[in-house]
Amino acid sequence: MSTSGAAPRSPAFGLLFYALGILVVAGFAVGWLPEVSSAHGHGIDRVIRYLLLTTGTLFLVGCLVLGRFILTYGRGAPQEGAVLSERTQLLWAIVPVLLMCAISEVGVLVMALPVFGEVYGEPAEDAFEVEVVGKQFEWLVRYPGPDGVLGEVDHDKVHDSRNPLGLVKSDPAARDDIVLRGQLHLPVGRMSIVSLRSLDVIHSFTVPLFRTKQDTLPGYTAFTQFTPEKEGTFELACAELCGLGHYRMQGTVTVQSEEELAQWLSEQEPWL
Numbered sequence: 001m002s003t004s005g006a007a008p009r010s011p012a013f014g015l016l017f018y019a020l021g022i023l024v025v026a027g028f029a030v031g032w033l034p035e036v037s038s039a040h041g042h043g044i045d046r047v048i049r050y051l052l053l054t055t056g057t058l059f060l061v062g063c064l065v066l067g068r069f070i071l072t073y074g075r076g077a078p079q080e081g082a083v084l085s086e087r088t089q090l091l092w093a094i095v096p097v098l099l100m101c102a103i104s105e106v107g108v109l110v111m112a113l114p115v116f117g118e119v120y121g122e123p124a125e126d127a128f129e130v131e132v133v134g135k136q137f138e139w140l141v142r143y144p145g146p147d148g149v150l151g152e153v154d155h156d157k158v159h160d161s162r163n164p165l166g167l168v169k170s171d172p173a174a175r176d177d178i179v180l181r182g183q184l185h186l187p188v189g190r191m192s193i194v195s196l197r198s199l200d201v202i203h204s205f206t207v208p209l210f211r212t213k214q215d216t217l218p219g220y221t222a223f224t225q226f227t228p229e230k231e232g233t234f235e236l237a238c239a240e241l242c243g244l245g246h247y248r249m250q251g252t253v254t255v256q257s258e259e260e261l262a263q264w265l266s267e268q269e270p271w272l
């Protein structure tokens with residue numbers, strides 16, 4: 001055989017790089033996520049870590065097995081007895097598939113479903129209700145006002161400066177609605193339910209530290225719910241490339257105590 005002794009080392013080096021990559025990812029997976037600040041967010045982080053660690057480990061094991069096969073069977077014509085039996089080949093094909101199924105099913109059923117239930121299940125009865133509407137390129141936030149009811153809106157009445165949400169003046173429930181640009185105030189420790197609409201294209205309501213993300217679609221009202229855990233100011237962003245000004249489609253989420261929130265709301269003027 002003419003190959004020099006250096007040839008088998010290159011796959012070994014390749015494997016070393018794979019292994020290092022996986023170890024780095026796995027190491028960071030435990031602590032690289034930004035601080036979480038909502039009740040369901042811990043579950044989301046658990047799912048992310050679980051997926052990174054399981055699929056990362058599988059990937060590494062796959063590379064090791066592949067490397068072993070290349071080193072053992074990859075040079076020259078197969079020798080007597082070097083070809084695996086059909087049964088063994090079948091096992092090598094089926095076992096990884098079953099393993100992947102187990103990983104994904106455990107991930108879905110045990111870890112992800114309870115979180116899904118928290119985000120899309122029945123909201124708490126005392127949930128704080130607010131509406132957030134996306135438009136190019138800002139978030140409009142509507143609070144129901146003292147009557148606790150979001151009034152009627154009419155898309156034909158939308159005017160960017162005079163009536164950005166198209167509130168209907170003849171509806172008493174709409175007359176006390178408060179509309180603000182990019183300022184979402186929420187109570188701490190109590191579930192918030194946000195109804196989401198869009199006035200133009202698809203946007204995505206995203207509060208990274210709440211691990212909350214929900215698309216807003218024109219002509220459709222979507223909902224998302226979460227319970228903020230800590231007081232403070234958080235970033236509200238759009239996670240759907242929605243046009244040239246997408247980058248500036250930001251707002252702030254202020255989480256405060258019930259008293260502070262009630263005080264702040266009482267200081268806001270109704271839009272109409």
Ligand SMILES: [Cu+2]
Nearest residue numbers: 203238242249
């Ligand atoms: Cu957007």
